[in-house]
Amino acid sequence: MEDVADLRRFNRYFTRRIGVLDDHYLGQDRPLGEARLLFEIGDGVSLRELRTRLGLDAGYLSRLARALEAQGMVRVGVPPHDNRLRIVEPTPAGRVEVEEQNRRADALAAGLLQALTPDQRAELTGALATAERLLRLAGITVEVVDGAAPDARACLDAYAADIDARFPEGFDASDLVGPEEVSGEAGAFLVAYEGGGDGVEGPGARPVGCGALRRLEPGVGEIRHVWVHRDARRLGLARRLLAGLEDAARARGLDVVRLDTHRTLTEAQAMYRACGYTEIPAYVDHVYAHHWFEKRLTDGPAS
Amino acid sequence: MEDVADLRRFNRYFTRRIGVLDDHYLGQDRPLGEARLLFEIGDGVSLRELRTRLGLDAGYLSRLARALEAQGMVRVGVPPHDNRLRIVEPTPAGRVEVEEQNRRADALAAGLLQALTPDQRAELTGALATAERLLRLAGITVEVVDGAAPDARACLDAYAADIDARFPEGFDASDLVGPEEVSGEAGAFLVAYEGGGDGVEGPGARPVGCGALRRLEPGVGEIRHVWVHRDARRLGLARRLLAGLEDAARARGLDVVRLDTHRTLTEAQAMYRACGYTEIPAYVDHVYAHHWFEKRLTDGPAS
DNA sequence: ATAGTTCTTTGACTAAAGTCAAAGAACTAT
DNA sequence: ATAGTTCTTTGACTTTAGTCAAAGAACTAT
16 A cells, blocks of 8 residues: 555645645635636626535525625626525626736746756656646546436437547538447447536536447447546546446356447547457447457456 | 635635644644644754744743743743753643544544545545655755855764764765855855745744855866755655755756766666756766766756 | 743634525426 | 525624734844
8 A cells, every 4th residue: 555655645645745835825805715606706606606616505505606606706696597596796896806816826837847947847747747647547437337227328329429520521420329238238338427516426527428238139238328427538448437337247257348439539549459459350340440459357366 | 826826715715724723622622822822842952943933922932931831830930950941741731631632633633534434435535645745845944055165064964973873884984065165156156055943034044954065177067965854755755955056066057967976876766857957978977976967957958 | 139031821702604594486297 | 375495684703814002132343
């Protein structure tokens, strides 16, 4: 558990060094709660959204928002479609204040980096980018859900929209797997969830990827619809999904998985190869398939 | 200022994701202030030390400590040498509580890393180590001080002790530069300070390195006693000091700087070479010198 | 011995942050 | 239309975190 100690060590150092400062300087003229809220409001959100995002008490939040309104920092309005809700928007004065917050934070960060050479800065931002990428990946959980679950269908819709935009010939959504093909013993449907702001399971978790496994013929499964949300790409999530689907295949007694892919999806093809898939002749023929891959699952330390 | 944005971005993500959680879970049973204090107490410190380290109000701190005492978490005693001071030590119950805090934080960190493969964890800890190294380096300021200043002498003492332990023949401190050689126009003495916990100038700053420049002959300077504290090595600080000394030499109209080094200090030799120094014949002869280096300062974009 | 300084304690406050419950308006599903 | 749910507001609190000043005990330097 060396890693754990390293992470905690960094956390201690970093929050001492930067996190605390940031907060402290951020709201010099007003209470931290208000300053943070004003910052979170951005270009306008509903109180409801803020409440779940920040985990604040409804009463407390209401008062904070009204206090900001009284100071002329925000306008509180009612959205057209639901009169229970309140949407909070910054006034010009509020925007100025946020700008000021940002300038202060920028100045602080700039002062912090000042002593470094351009090379060192580049190294630092590279390291931070790597760390963020891996921390994000670590915060994503992959779960088996029913093929008919709303999250599953939402992912497939997003997938269909993505590739419809990408394939020159477009994509017809009727080619998607049906819920019954990927449920229970017949197959599996995985959804990747990126946790809310705090990284633990909670109301903020949203689907950022999916993948389906269905039975093709005895002992042979087919992997379909491996998709990762635009915001969650380049984290290594597709590999995680793929590995999860392979596990599901093994658990269902399948020795081989196959998949096909479109000629335009070259990164996907490279990934399949890197994950141990080998190209094979067409095992099925349909419009969007130009390359076919296969992987034996029985080799290696399979259960 | 792309770097600044990157740093702030990471800061936002990281504190949201980890920092906040850590704090929140740390003190589930008691107020954060108390929990943090108990944690900071460690194996026992004086209130005075805590006050400067945490920047707390004396009255507030006194009450916090007494509250912990009333709960049986700490014992407050008087040190033998000064009856004004109070030293706070954890009781067995207090230690158990800190252990519990640590277990929680460890579990949290472990849960966070759980989804990563060993390779990914190694990549993450590597990136965090790099980031920490560069952030520390960024938090170190190099200042010109008088050669007779207490910090200067303290650094030279530490330097002498270090190389005395390192040279097979030991080191005689009478070989150190005198204060007058490195002050004003005659030369320069640089001290590197690592800021306190918060990274800004403050009471916590402590000297972690030094370097001296003296005039050797017209137009030629000599760099001596470049030293970095054990805790601040491998950050790239020696290079910073060297660059600072070269600037000081340029500012004094010197075109060339020389230095000598002991045969055992191979990393130093490698660093000098990497910084543009070339080995030359002995320009002076004394016991601890086995390699001599020189660098012209007039090339490049000198002022 | 004395004056000045350091350190802690105590009293008297304040502001911020947050909790809980009740109530009312507005929506949704049946 | 009715019952149940969602969302915000308000009132009445509590706890936490912190500030400031005065005072007293203990030290240090002269």
